[in-house]
Amino acid sequence: MTLTILEDRGTPLDRQYFTWRELSPKPISKLDDDAFTRIRIVLMNGVEHEALRFQHAVARFNSELRLPLAQIRQIEHQQETLINWLIGPDHSPLETTIAYEQTAIEVTAAMARREPDEYVAQSLRFGLLEDFDHLYRYAALLDRLEGKDANNILQSYTDIVPGRPTHVHHRHAIDNVRRPTATRASHPLTKLHALTITAGEQQTHNYYMNIGPLFADALARQLYAEIASIEEQHVTQYESLLDPTQTFLEQWLLHEAMEVYNYWSCAQQESNPRIKGIWERMLDYEQGHLALVADIFKENAKKDPLEVLPETLPDPLPYASQREFVREVLIEEIDMRSRGTEYVGPDEESDATLAYREHVHADGVPSDSVAAGYRYQPGTELARTSPIAA
Amino acid sequence: MRTQARTGTNRTGILTSPDETEKMLTAEEELQPEFTGDPADFADIKVQSIAEADPLGSVPPPATVKGTLKSGMKKITGSNPQVFIDKLAERAAYERGGTRLYDALIVKFQATGDSTSGATLEELTSIRADELAHYHLLVDTIRALGGDPTAQTPSADLVGVETAGLMQVVNDPRTSFQDCLNAMLVAELTDVDAWNLLATLAEGIGEDDLAQRFRDALLQENKHLQLVRMWYSKSVVDAST
Numbered sequence: 161m162t163l164t165i166l167e168d169r170g171t172p173l174d175r176q177y178f179t180w181r182e183l184s185p186k187p188i189s190k191l192d193d194d195a196f197t198r199i200r201i202v203l204m205n206g207v208e209h210e211a212l213r214f215q216h217a218v219a220r221f222n223s224e225l226r227l228p229l230a231q232i233r234q235i236e237h238q239q240e241t242l243i244n245w246l247i248g249p250d251h252s253p254l255e256t257t258i259a260y261e262q263t264a265i266e267v268t269a270a271m272a273r274r275e276p277d278e279y280v281a282q283s284l285r286f287g288l289l290e291d292f293d294h295l296y297r298y299a300a301l302l303d304r305l306e307g308k309d310a311n312n313i314l315q316s317y318t319d320i321v322p323g324r325p326t327h328v329h330h331r332h333a334i335d336n337v338r339r340p341t342a343t344r345a346s347h348p349l350t351k352l353h354a355l356t357i358t359a360g361e362q363q364t365h366n367y368y369m370n371i372g373p374l375f376a377d378a379l380a381r382q383l384y385a386e387i388a389s390i391e392e393q394h395v396t397q398y399e400s401l402l403d404p405t406q407t408f409l410e411q412w413l414l415h416e417a418m419e420v421y422n423y424w425s426c427a428q429q430e431s432n433p434r435i436k437g438i439w440e441r442m443l444d445y446e447q448g449h450l451a452l453v454a455d456i457f458k459e460n461a462k463k464d465p466l467e468v469l470p471e472t473l474p475d476p477l478p479y480a481s482q483r484e485f486v487r488e489v490l491i492e493e494i495d496m497r498s499r500g501t502e503y504v505g506p507d508e509e510s511d512a513t514l515a516y517r518e519h520v521h522a523d524g525v526p527s528d529s530v531a532a533g534y535r536y537q538p539g540t541e542l543a544r545t546s547p548i549a550a
Numbered sequence: 551m552r553t554q555a556r557t558g559t560n561r562t563g564i565l566t567s568p569d570e571t572e573k574m575l576t577a578e579e580e581l582q583p584e585f586t587g588d589p590a591d592f593a594d595i596k597v598q599s600i601a602e603a604d605p606l607g608s609v610p611p612p613a614t615v616k617g618t619l620k621s622g623m624k625k626i627t628g629s630n631p632q633v634f635i636d637k638l639a640e641r642a643a644y645e646r647g648g649t650r651l652y653d654a655l656i657v658k659f660q661a662t663g664d665s666t667s668g669a670t671l672e673e674l675t676s677i678r679a680d681e682l683a684h685y686h687l688l689v690d691t692i693r694a695l696g697g698d699p700t701a702q703t704p705s706a707d708l709v710g711v712e713t714a715g716l717m718q719v720v721n722d723p724r725t726s727f728q729d730c731l732n733a734m735l736v737a738e739l740t741d742v743d744a745w746n747l748l749a750t751l752a753e754g755i756g757e758d759d760l761a762q763r764f765r766d767a768l769l770q771e772n773k774h775l776q777l778v779r780m781w782y783s784k785s786v787v788d789a790s791t
Contacts, residue, residue, distance in 0.1 A: 186723075192559045249718055304592055312562040316570035319577040322584065378599030379592065483573055490581055529595055532587025535578065538564045538571070 163424050163473040165417060166454055166465060170447025176235045183241045185438070187248030190255075193432055195262065195315040196479045200426045200439070201246045202263040206363030207356065207422050208240030214415055218408045225408065228456055232449050239442055246435070253371040254302050254380075258313040260364050261298060264291035265318055267360060269482030271353040272489070279341050280350050280401055282503055284357065285489050286496060287394050292486060293323035293527075294387050300531035303540045305377055311538060317481040320536035324494050326527035329390045330520055331498060332512035336396045339501045343403040344410075348470035355418040356477075358398040365391035382526035389520075409457050413468050416450040425476035554666075554726065554789040606704040609636045612696035634751050635697045640705035641744055642688035645681050647713055648737060652678035654720045655730050664727035666788050667781035677777070680770045687763060713737065728789070731782035738775040745771050 188197055215233045219226050247256060265288060272284035299310035299320045310320055342354035365388055372384030406414075423443040430436035454465040495506045499513075537544050564571040609632040656674050658664075689699040719725055719733040745768040752761035 191562055194561060248724075249722055311564065311574070315561050316564060316567040316574050319574055319581075321577045321581050325586075377596070379595045382595070481570065483570075487577075487580060524591075524595070526595075528587045529591035532591050533585050533589045535585060536574075538575075 162475075163420070164471060165420065165469055165473055166451065166471075168447050169451035170449075171444040173231060173235065173448050173452055176445050176448060178238045178242065183238055184245050185242060186434075188246050188432065188435065190248050190250050190313075193435075195259075195313065195317055196266075197430065197432050197435055198247070198259050198313075199263045199266055200430065200435075200479065201243055202259055202363075203267055203356075203360055204422060204426060204439075204442070205240055205244040206360045207419055208236055208243060209363045209366065210355070210359030211236040211415055211419060212240065213362065214411070218412065222408055224460070225412075225456070228452070232452065235445060235449070239445065242438065243442075246438075252306065252308075253374055254298065254306060255308070255313050257298050257368070257371070258295065258302060258310045260367060261291055261295035262314055262318050264288075264360060264364060265295060265486065266479070266482055267477070268357060269485050269489075270478050270480075271357060273482065273485050274349060274478075275353055276347040277341055277350045279339065280354060283338055283341075283397060283401060284353070285493055286498065286503055287357070287361070287397060288486065289324040289490060289493060289496075290326070290329045290390060290394070292319075292490065293326050293329075294390070296320055296322050296534070296536075297326055297383060297387070297527045297531050299536060300534040301380055301383060303534070303542075304530070305380055307540060307542065309538065309540050310536075317483070319483060319486065322531070323490055324496070326387065326390065327521065327525045328497065328517070329393070330386075330513075330517045331393060332510060332516040333396070335498045335500060335510055335513050336393045336400075337501060338397055338400040340403050340405075341401050344406065344468070346403075349474045351414055352418050352421050352474070354398060354401040355414060356422060358395060358402065359418075361391055361394040361398055365395055379526055379530055383530050386526045407461065409453075409461055410468050412453050413450070413457055413465055416446060416453050417469050417473075419446040420450055421473050422477065424473065425479070428476045429479045554728065606707055608632075609639075609703045610698055610701045634755065635692065635695065636703045636705045637744075637748060637751060638688050638692050638695075638697070639699070639701065639703040640709050641748060642685055642692065642699060643702070643706035644709045644713070644741065644744065645685035645688060647710065647717070648681040648741065649678060649685060651713075651716060651720055651734065651737060652681055654717075655727075655734060658720065658725070658727050658730050662727045664785075667727060667731060667785040669727075669731075669777070669781045673777060677774050680767075680774065684767050684770075687767065691760060712740075728782065728785040731778055731785060734778045735775075735782050738771065738778050742768065742771045742775050 188201065190198075212233055215229045215236065219229045222229075247259075251259070268284050268288040268291065272281050272288060275281035275284055295310075295318065302308045302310050314320070342351045368384050368388035368391060372381060372388060375381050375384065402411075420443065423439050423446055427436060427439035427443055430439055454469075457463065457465050457468070496503050497506055497509045498504065499508055499510050534541070560566065612635075652674065656671070656678065659669065659671065659674055692699040716733040716737055720730045745764055749761045749764035749768060752758075752764055
């Protein structure tokens with residue numbers, strides 16, 4: 161099934177309403193819903209948050225667009241609220257963290273497999289192995305701090321083993337900025353991937369910055385501080401793939417198209433009928449936003465929006481375990497590092513990165529301490545004396 | 551809202567996805583990852599942070615000795631009078647929160663039309679009134695000792711952290727009355743011990759009248775505990791048969 165991007169004008173903006181009750185919907189079941197339902201929720205919360213942040217940034221530089229930005233942003237905010245509130249209160253902050261890392265792994269891997277631009281694909285694989293290791297570190301924290309099994313959240317879709325060690329993820333800023341690659345001439349998937357992953361990583365960073373201080377345990381606080389700094393690096397990495405020569409309006413069009421694409425992907429694959437209904441409603445709303453922004457684009461830029469957008473959207477982003485792909489990448493690229501805008505071998509890191517790392521690690525490395533000797537065991541480490549067989 | 555445990559599509563355990571789990575458990579074999587570090591770090595960092603930690607905060611000094619004199623209550627003596635004030639403030643916070651817990655429990659009881667526990671609205675309302683009266687007893691006591699009953703002392707702060715999970719359980723629309731009784735059982739078990747401790751502290755400073763009032767409160771809390779324990783047990787046992 162394909163989606164012709166501008167054919168359906170969706171729900172007009174003046175008919176997009178929510179009540180406070182709708183914005184606080186019944187949450188999903190942590191126990192019974194499929195982990196991919198939660199993955200979609202985590203991702204789409206990030207996508208909406210990026211819409212807000214991007215639109216606010218544009219408003220600071222453009223007086224003409226302030227009103228339409230504010231009008232659309234009001235709805236984007238409400239969409240984000242509704243989606244984020246689907247996470248139930250029985251998720252502890254650390255359990256939700258496991259869900260965030262699972263989202264990062266499964267979504268990044270799904271994009272990397274289909275990404276037509278090798279540099280962007282490489283960037284995705286590079287970030288993937290870092291988030292993969294973060295999951296392992298947080299799973300160890302969940303086990304050792306709360307006595308909980310991370311697989312209650314992961315539902316056996318995602319492996320819990322060390323990846324590229326978190327302690328080598330820390331880089332000087334000069335080694336985090338990438339080449340702008342998702343340009344006007346790029347394949348539509350490249351543009352959609354770059355924007356989507358930027359949104360996801362940005363929300364992961366926001367989330368860790370908000371919940372890190374909620375922990376009492378000193379090591380947990382340190383671990384969140386450490387991994388949040390890497391998520392910030394990831395935002396830098398992915399947003400620098402975007403084309404800085406694009407106008408605000410071009411970027412706004414792409415953002416709305418990216419939202420349409422992601423809601424459409426969610427709606428196609430959702431297993432929970434109630435949540436599927438939410439994705440379909442959001443898709444209609446985003447098509448309304450896109451149609452409106454396309455009109456503004458035509459009027460202001462005097463160009464056809466299809467000069468920026470593809471006529472039809474690519475196939476939906478697949479939501480399925482990417483275990484085999486992740487394993488292949490891990491075997492091939494675990495020792496990869498970054499220098500400047502390029503990906504290099506383990507002995508080729510810059511002096512700036514080595515100096516930065518030496519400084520931040522001077523008082524110890526929380527990600528090493530939290531998972532020292534940790535091996536995943538169904539039922540937690542404590543089940544090891546009476547192993548629970550699969 | 552659930553009424554009792556039911557079977558369904560719970561996906562959290564390994565037995566619900568044996569194929570995926572089989573693959574997951576081969577991860578170490580296939581990837582041969584390196585497991586590094588010293589597991590002692592986990593405790594060592596706790597030890598270090600405990601040594602370096604600042605306290606949560608302090609107990610405010612008595613606002614006035616005039617109130618103490620007026621009340622006829624003796625000024626608290628001993629080397630650490632703030633310990634008593636801190637524990638009184640802790641219980642005041644707990645009883646205030648407990649009143650709100652019972653407010654939520656009563657709503658749950660009425661909304662679910664529970665008939666499995668044997669609890670009645672009158673009994674629940676009566677317990678709620680006791681909790682509120684206990685809060686006022688503590689406010690009056692703190693004031694009589696020259697303390698500020700509106701101040702949040704360290705123990706009062708911590709009791710809020712301790713009971714945060716109970717609040718979540720009782721206020722979650724998805725939980726049953728039975729689930730909430732389990733949370734209330736936790737609340738009442740600790741409340742009984744705390745009132746016993748307060749009475750002991752009051753006796754220790756020679757405030758026998760106050761100690762007796764605390765023992766009266768303890769009697770009421772013991773009744774609450776017995777009721778909640780009975781309701782919870784009946785509800786679970788009936789549901790299991």
